[in-house]
Amino acid sequence: MSGFTHFDSNGNAVMVDVTDKDITERIAIARGVIEVNDEVYSAIKNGTVGKGDVLGTARIAGIMAAKRTSDLIPMCHPLMLTKVTIDFETDDDAKSIAVICTAKLCGKTGVEMEALTGVSVALLTIYDMCKAMDRSMQMKEIHLVEKDGGKSGHYIRQKSL
Amino acid sequence: MSGFTHFDSNGNAVMVDVTDKDITERIAIARGVIEVNDEVYSAIKNGTVGKGDVLGTARIAGIMAAKRTSDLIPMCHPLMLTKVTIDFETDDDAKSIAVICTAKLCGKTGVEMEALTGVSVALLTIYDMCKAMDRSMQMKEIHLVEKDGGKSGHYIRQKSL
């Protein structure tokens, strides 16, 4: 089981021991995309201009979910996040919305899972709020963009999606 | 705001009133994929044969998350799911793992979001347990496969991914 850190020498799942790791500032940025149809795309774009705010709701859902990552992902450590933001990019050609989540803390372990969880729940919230118009929406390209801090150092995703 | 059911006539977010909807048997099936590298793919495949059980952990995380959907997605109704299952399909050529979540209940509203949340959290758990080997994994093709029950009837996704 050499490659896994989430299993002990008998192959049993464990929450990795981070007791002796240094407290450092850590940051992670994750990103994902939801593809929608024309009707949904227009409604979301108009909604953010007017008052029916799909993206505002998704932002709050994503931030709240990032804080609850250790409740959802079995081997994640409870963490005291010091910052979470959710941003959106709309693509008029692809009729898609990108969700970007940035998470930070001073702590003993990284915040990749928090950033990825924030992205996933924000995407699910967009799906939920628009599903009466289009059930065929697809969520894709959910990945870690960048992380920094801790022993493993600075990581920037190189592989094209 | 005609297309949205999650906003009132002023464009404000609401939890849709389902008080008068019929209690019927409802089912939803969602699916998503995580692409991994060769090392991770072999480790997961071996893990499920031996004892280090990435997919077993992801299955439990997905089932537990499906039950908590209304805690995560702001406008989802609390529901009493009567069944949740998570299945996996491995693709040796693409080095990818597909997660399929099926959710059922007898109730007044559908369970698409529960199935999609189960898929998303199972995928995130696979990512978490393998990220020490590969941070470039990507989650994709998260979509509703099929739903049945309720006024909107039987839906099967037609659009190719």
Added chain:
Amino acid sequence: MSGFTHFDSNGNAVMVDVTDKDITERIAIARGVIEVNDEVYSAIKNGTVGKGDVLGTARIAGIMAAKRTSDLIPMCHPLMLTKVTIDFETDDDAKSIAVICTAKLCGKTGVEMEALTGVSVALLTIYDMCKAMDRSMQMKEIHLVEKDGGKSGHYIRQKSL
């Protein structure tokens, strides 16, 4: 202990037995107010017109909290709410914001606590988002406006506040 329903004959706290109560449509409306200073009042009013949406955030927080009432209030039954809405009224003279929460379900027990919890958490969220400008805000007049359904029938608050 005659007046209490939340204590048994020995005076011990219990979750009231509602097993034999009828399943009926039940509704409750609660209301509360937060008094703010001029600066906060203007910022909130402008915010709802522009993009910095204090009330939109408070609405989502209130709806999500109403769904979690039985996690917070020890003797509340878990319920499957079929509707929750949060509305706001602004009072330019008093520089105050009123929060109104409506909760509905078909079930064996009423939803007063869900409506009151929705109001309280929406008010707390307004406080949180504005506290950097004014720490002296006060929340007040949190009360049940009206309820209907179930054996105790229709209640409308008569007493002036």
Added chain:
Amino acid sequence: MSGFTHFDSNGNAVMVDVTDKDITERIAIARGVIEVNDEVYSAIKNGTVGKGDVLGTARIAGIMAAKRTSDLIPMCHPLMLTKVTIDFETDDDAKSIAVICTAKLCGKTGVEMEALTGVSVALLTIYDMCKAMDRSMQMKEIHLVEKDGGKSGHYIRQKSL
């Protein structure tokens, strides 16, 4: 959006970045009141002497809720509270119960919201346990009494209620 700290320069809701703030001892005290009728007031007073303990139940609910503040209030940071207490003052003339919550931690951000959440949920619990006797109870004067620690220093509420 100059006055708000919970919005970025585009007016979008964010969890404020506290990564670089100092870890200091922080304390906050909040207070709120519930007005009840004569029957409820007597029952509560007798209850705390005998065994039917409305206030004991409200104390526990308030302490547990203070610990979950970041689950309820969207932009609150997860915190490791080092102390929470709930105290009560009864007013025989006004037939009212005051709830006082004190929260402490060593951390990077203040605990006002934790103290206010503790007060609000303790008040809601009193309402819940007594509502069979009186539905017209009102919660009021929920406010921050005092806070200390952190860059903004010592605050004591001056404004009369």
Added chain:
Amino acid sequence: MSGFTHFDSNGNAVMVDVTDKDITERIAIARGVIEVNDEVYSAIKNGTVGKGDVLGTARIAGIMAAKRTSDLIPMCHPLMLTKVTIDFETDDDAKSIAVICTAKLCGKTGVEMEALTGVSVALLTIYDMCKAMDRSMQMKEIHLVEKDGGKSGHYIRQKSL
């Protein structure tokens, strides 16, 4: 895997499908014991007479935990409990406290796990509140006393402990 209902034909964990089961009134009673030393036993007994109420706190914790059983036990269905009570029996000779939890609902599946979870968390709370006086306390004899309702009918534990 013939004996297990929580695994499918491939041996994978599933939440059992209860969609087609009848809605019936179901009840379960569970019981467990904590052995304490003389000092703790006296303090608890005196506490329940005076104001320092270990058992009152344990009762509330047990009731709240019973409501959250499906959040804790992976394959438990979310349920709408209609009643939960926690009772205590003290044994002056054995210096032990018994916790009895009764859970009820009208639903499609039984409430044994809810009753057992209520007992376990009430016992843990007694341990927590007394551990400064005695760390050697032991919890034991946690078992299902009786259940009724549903296809499997009436069960009363016969085997001596």
Added chain:
Amino acid sequence: MSGFTHFDSNGNAVMVDVTDKDITERIAIARGVIEVNDEVYSAIKNGTVGKGDVLGTARIAGIMAAKRTSDLIPMCHPLMLTKVTIDFETDDDAKSIAVICTAKLCGKTGVEMEALTGVSVALLTIYDMCKAMDRSMQMKEIHLVEKDGGKSGHYIRQKSL
């Protein structure tokens, strides 16, 4: 109330103030046992060899529950656990399964309750997954084995069970 630390001088429940305690490495190990019948014992033993993994599911449930201890036990502080593991010992003669939970953190207060909660929920999960075969299973001998760190120093349980 001299012996209790969870009550103030008036006997009211409090979350103990640990603000001024040192941050030290703390560890706790707890253990408990479930007695099962022959059929269940064989199924569990075979299950861990094959794919139907009762103990794997119980391990994950125990780890996740340990992280949520402060949500369940009213006076427990929220903590940032740095490690949780669950191990099992099977006893072919007694037909019993022992659960051992180890919890660690660097913090201001001990992790006994986290280790005991992990044990209790893992035992409950074993019960849940096997209850269709045997409802007479009993959980017992749940106790603190050892703790270290903090002012009270090293504790090893001496008393025989």
